[in-house]
Amino acid sequence: MPEYKVFYFNVKALGEPLRFLLSYGNLPFEDVRISRNDWPALKPSMPMNQLPCLEVNGKKVNQSLACCRFIAKDIKLAGNDDWENLQIDTVADTVNDFRLKIAVVSYEPDDEVKEKKLVTLNNEVIPFYLEKLDDIARENGGYLSLGRLTWADFYFAGIIDYLNYLAKQDLTANHENLRKVVDNVIGQSAVQDWINNRPHTDI
Amino acid sequence: MPEYKVFYFNVKALGEPLRFLLSYGNLPFEDVRISRNDWPALKPSMPMNQLPCLEVNGKKVNQSLACCRFIAKDIKLAGNDDWENLQIDTVADTVNDFRLKIAVVSYEPDDEVKEKKLVTLNNEVIPFYLEKLDDIARENGGYLSLGRLTWADFYFAGIIDYLNYLAKQDLTANHENLRKVVDNVIGQSAVQDWINNRPHTDI
Numbered sequence: 001m002p003e004y005k006v007f008y009f010n011v012k013a014l015g016e017p018l019r020f021l022l023s024y025g026n027l028p029f030e031d032v033r034i035s036r037n038d039w040p041a042l043k044p045s046m047p048m049n050q051l052p053c054l055e056v057n058g059k060k061v062n063q064s065l066a067c068c069r070f071i072a073k074d075i076k077l078a079g080n081d082d083w084e085n086l087q088i089d090t091v092a093d094t095v096n097d098f099r100l101k102i103a104v105v106s107y108e109p110d111d112e113v114k115e116k117k118l119v120t121l122n123n124e125v126i127p128f129y130l131e132k133l134d135d136i137a138r139e140n141g142g143y144l145s146l147g148r149l150t151w152a153d154f155y156f157a158g159i160i161d162y163l164n165y166l167a168k169q170d171l172t173a174n175h176e177n178l179r180k181v182v183d184n185v186i187g188q189s190a191v192q193d194w195i196n197n198r199p200h201t202d203i
Numbered sequence: 204m205p206e207y208k209v210f211y212f213n214v215k216a217l218g219e220p221l222r223f224l225l226s227y228g229n230l231p232f233e234d235v236r237i238s239r240n241d242w243p244a245l246k247p248s249m250p251m252n253q254l255p256c257l258e259v260n261g262k263k264v265n266q267s268l269a270c271c272r273f274i275a276k277d278i279k280l281a282g283n284d285d286w287e288n289l290q291i292d293t294v295a296d297t298v299n300d301f302r303l304k305i306a307v308v309s310y311e312p313d314d315e316v317k318e319k320k321l322v323t324l325n326n327e328v329i330p331f332y333l334e335k336l337d338d339i340a341r342e343n344g345g346y347l348s349l350g351r352l353t354w355a356d357f358y359f360a361g362i363i364d365y366l367n368y369l370a371k372q373d374l375t376a377n378h379e380n381l382r383k384v385v386d387n388v389i390g391q392s393a394v395q396d397w398i399n400n401r402p403h404t405d406i
Contacts, residue, residue, distance in 0.1 A: 048297060048335060056286075066292035073285045082276045083259075089269035094251060104307060113316050132251055 004029035005055035007046065009036070011201050014064045015052040017158030020185065021068060021151060023194035025075030033199065065092055065155065072151035084146055091136060091144045092152040098129040099163060106166040126167060134175040142180030149184060157185035165203045207232035208258035210249065212239070214404050217267045218255040220361030223388065224271060224354060226397035228278030236402065268299055268358065275354035287349055294339060294347045295355040301332040302366060309369040329370060337378040345383030352387060360388035368406045 004022055008015030010033040022029045034042055034051065043049045047062040054060070054067040061067055069089070072078040079085035105121045108114040133156075136144055144152040160182055164170055172179040185191055207225055211218030213236040225232045237245055237254065246252045250265040257263070257270040264270055272292070275281040282288035308324045311317040336359075340347055347355040363385055367373055375382040388394055 047293075061289060061293055063293040063296040066289055066296055069292060070285055070289040082273055086264060086269055086273040089272060090250075090264055090266040093266040093269055100303065110316065110319075113313065 001027065002056050003058070005032055006030070006052060007032045007034060007055065007060075008052040009034055009039070010199065011162070011203050012158070013162040013203055014159065016162075017068050017151075017155045018052060018054060018064060018071065019194060019198070020154045020158045020191050021071045021075065021077065024077070024154070024188055024190045025071065026190060027071070027075070031198075065096055068092070068151050068155055072154075077149065077151040077154065079146065079150070088145045088150045088152045091133075092155050094129075094133070095144070095152065095156050095159075098133070099159060099166075101125050101129070102163060102166045121167075126169075126171070130171060130175050130178070134177045137175075137177035137181050142177060142184050144181055149188075153181050153185050157182045162203050204230065205259050206261070208235055209233070209255060210235045210237060210258065210263075211255040212237055212242070213402065214365070214406050215361070216365040216406055217362065219365075220271050220354075220358045221255060221257060221267060221274065222397060222401070223357045223361045223394050224274045224278065224280065227280070227357070227391055227393045228274065229393060230274070230278070234401075268295055271295070271354050271358055275357075280352065280354040280357065282349065282353070291348045291353045291355045294336075295358050297332075297336070298347070298355065298359050298362075301336070302362060302369075304328050304332070305366060305369045324370075329372075329374070333374060333378050333381070337380045340378075340380035340384050345380060345387050347384055352391075356384050356388050360385045365406050 004027055006015055006018050006022070006029055008018075012019075019029070019031065039051075045060075046053045047060055050062045052064050052067070053062050054064075054070075056070075061070075069078065069092075079088050102121065102125075105114060105117045108117060133144070140147045143149060144156060156178075160172065172182060186195060207230055209218055209221050209225070209232055211221075215222075222232070222234060242254075248263075249256045250263055253265045255267050255270070256265050257267075257273075259273075264273075272281065272295075282291050305324065305328075308317060308320045311320060336347070343350045346352060347359060359381075363375065375385060389398060
């Protein structure tokens with residue numbers, strides 16, 4: 001069995017999909033949480049100076065979506081063929097686009113610019129993505145792809161608390177199919193065990 | 204053989220990696236170029252209302268990176284195992300991050316905000332990514348991953364004209380290893396044939 005380490009800050013955010021997947025697959029991992037104070041010294045040792053970083057048998061890799069896809073292959077959360085994998089990849093990238101569109105406004109440092117961009121984000125972008133993603137989840141019976149549990153669901157469920165924090169709203173409150181996606185992931189007993197035992201953090 | 208169509212605007216940009224890959228693989232495809240006038244009427248028929256869109260045997264899929272990965276599996280430009288695919292995916296996502304960081308500034312509508320963000324982009328972000336990516340290309344002998352031609356090279360070479368346009372500079376001019384990545388793709392005879400016969404567009 002490969003030796004896994006997840007390097008990230010002491011938050012859920014982009015590290016949590018990796019932690020959910022490893023927990024679900026009963027793949028033991030070291031959950032390395034780096035403090036903001038220690039980060040500047042450690043930063044150059046991480047690929048692209050980024051976190052999260054997954055270490056597999058001593059080799060470090062960045063890019064959380066790519067790492068999720070890799071872990072998923074090992075634990076039957078990937079597709080059964082190239083076409084199925086395309087369906088999963090497409091919706092995972094769509095969730096990631098949604099995250100980026102929220103993040104770019106949320107992290108805008110100029111208050112005046114941010115206020116202006118928040119109008120478009122809240123009135124157009126967020127409703128558009130929620131409606132489309134909820135439709136996809138309804139068509140797939142409470143999953144984001146293939147009508148069954150895949151790593152795309154883990155990506156969404158893993159980052160939802162972080163997305164809600166960035167967007168300052170409960171994004172699944174009025175989208176029951178997306179809520180089902182989250183519930184289908186966090187309802188898995190190994191994920192539930194992880195949630196019950198993980199360090200408590202707000203985001 | 205699947206029937207492929209690439210739907211995009213009459214530009215290279217995000218459609219060109221798909222066109223390069225299909226050409227390299229000798230996979231015939233319909234190169235559908237949608238005019239800006241026709242786009243509003245066609246938009247609702249595209250997944251997530253987005254272009255580029257790849258159609259495979261009548262089924263439409265968005266997300267160009269996911270589509271590149273799918274085509275690559277068919278034409279020996281993917282990895283030979285999950286670990287190799289992780290290496291390719293990671294660098295392809297890094298190139299995509301680089302694109303997004305340039306695009307978000309380039310498309311900023313407010314001139315004053317844009318001027319401010321251009322300083323960080325040009326002094327910090329672009330030099331950082333170019334140095335890191337050039338290091339990766341040097342370590343891989345003129346490729347972005349695995350020391351051989353993969354779809355990550357096609358993604359980079361396909362979007363480079365567009366990136367140069369957005370960044371208002373020749374990004375590979377002082378980065379010979381990244382230049383080699385581009386040359387290793389456009390030097391493939393089937394890609395060269397495509398380039399010689401494609402519609403001429405600036406970006």
